[in-house]
Amino acid sequence: MGYGSWSSADWKKYSSAKISGKRVNDIYNATKIDKKYDPKYIKVRESFDSADHPVTTPIIIGLDVTGSMSDLLDVTAKRLGEMVKDIIERQPVEGPQIMFCAVGDSRCDRSPLQVTQFESDIRIASQLTELWFERGGGGNNFESYPLVWYLAANKTKTDAWEKRQQKGIIFTLGDDGFPEKLLAKEIEKVFGDYVREDIDTEALLAQVSRRYDVFHLMVMDRRSESTVKLPKWRELMGERAIAVTDVNAIPEIIVSLLESVAGRETEDIINSWDGDTQLAVRNALGGLPTQKRGALNSIIRF
């Protein structure tokens, strides 16, 4: 997938018809999973170069759609479309192809993962709004964000990697912790895959990191560090567990992180934004050492 091009006119038309002035429940009005987004039926998701996009960068965005996110889903979901517009128009990375995932809790939800295709045009937004916001989740101190990593590691094929050894980028967004392991039975339930043993989350992150730069955005609005399990995320991902203090700034933070992955200096990125957005981006990106990532073919010091 990934053919076709994004245009502002398409977005304006789509946005005024489907998003502007509507409540989130009206935008995201699916009441059950659409089979085409069900990972059980997905053999592989492809991000390929094309005549329109000769060099592509796969981007996966996994949004927590459990009940605890309800108060933020309105803002987040509406702004995701704007974010797509920013990513496509600002091109922080070359030829972005975006795939969305809706993430729940695979220990209790009916559809803990839904996955769109990698797309480069208005279909990104339309497929996003076809996802079902199940609003489930259990009181177990985590949601199943690692499902996105499993999917990326095992069920995506990208020209970026196959042709250029260039990593894609994964963002998961949520307000909870992560499970220590993905259970073999969960994997079977969600993906229909048989694996011999449970998969340790840390090892899974290492596996997916071979082909993707992975970030988790901890949505902090009116939530404490312990609610979003900030220390635990930092123990897992270090600097790549990003604290988001202003949910409205998520699009700009994601665009900034993409620019950071592309090697732009952190300070330059922060200074490219104004006012409250700059503050939110600074809070989010403050710990990222750009130079380390930018340093190719040289010794990296600690």
Add this chain to the structure above:
Amino acid sequence: MDISDILKCKCCIDIFPEDISLAQPIYMALMLKYHPDRCSNPRAPEASAVINEMFGKLKKAHSLQEKLFRCGSQAIGIKYLMAVTQEYGVEYVGENAVWLLIKDDLADCFTRSEARTDLFFREYLPQQILAQAEMFLPFVTKVIDTEEGLLVETCKRKGELPLSRVLDFYGGKLDSRHAAWIISRLLGICCYAEARGIVWNCLAEENLFIDPAEHTVRVGGGWWFAAREGSRMIGAQSTVYACLSSLTKTDGTARHITDLECVKAIARRILPDDAPKAVIDYTESVCSSSAFEEMEKWEQVITDGFGGRKFTHMNVRLPDISESV
């Protein structure tokens, strides 16, 4: 050897013995037999070209180059066969020694490293284990502060070749059985590190030497980036950095999983596309928390992929790779 055998030859030892004095009469005999003036076979010109090329490589391979380094009022001379550019400087490969020239601005990575001394890898080891470990451990004989940089002299066995050059010779990928024994040795090296509570943090093609005849792998460079598990690393070469977890990239702490990820990354790079599926799947799989568990899995993969262990000859030798420098 008949003409079709000669035309299949890729490595010098496919035709000649390694000893040049023994190779000379064989060369003469073959040329008498297959020189186009004497042999009417239409493929004789091709065959004699192969014979000439292989013998030419063999003769050239042992011609040493000399380099002098300034050290105060003294000059330190080395004789080497090939020079390999590294991120930290230059590696000069001799027959029985390797000299690593570490650039001045990176010399502190060596001098500050706990792993710069042999003791770091060898302390408190029983003699029996040490004897086995000597097959893959770096062995430093001298460290000289020169005006060009820090010159570290190490020992190697004559048959050991830089893996990066061997890969160049084979076009970037190895036969899957050759890749398999290299992976086995590397996992063994990881087990050793885990048992000693250290992390190599340098397992990458550019730091490894292999002996194609003996099927051994030695860590021949970059070992000064090694650190004790849980302690802070000094730095990492970019190939290794690419294998670090995001947490390690943040806190710079040495973790065993780094070595295992590095080994799987090497495996993915050196294995051919037609390697057995079990082997390919292994290289893509999640790493275990322990090198010993990983070794157990790998043993099973060898059986699944190749139907058991079988010695496989790898004929590349120094003459084959030295010319490409």
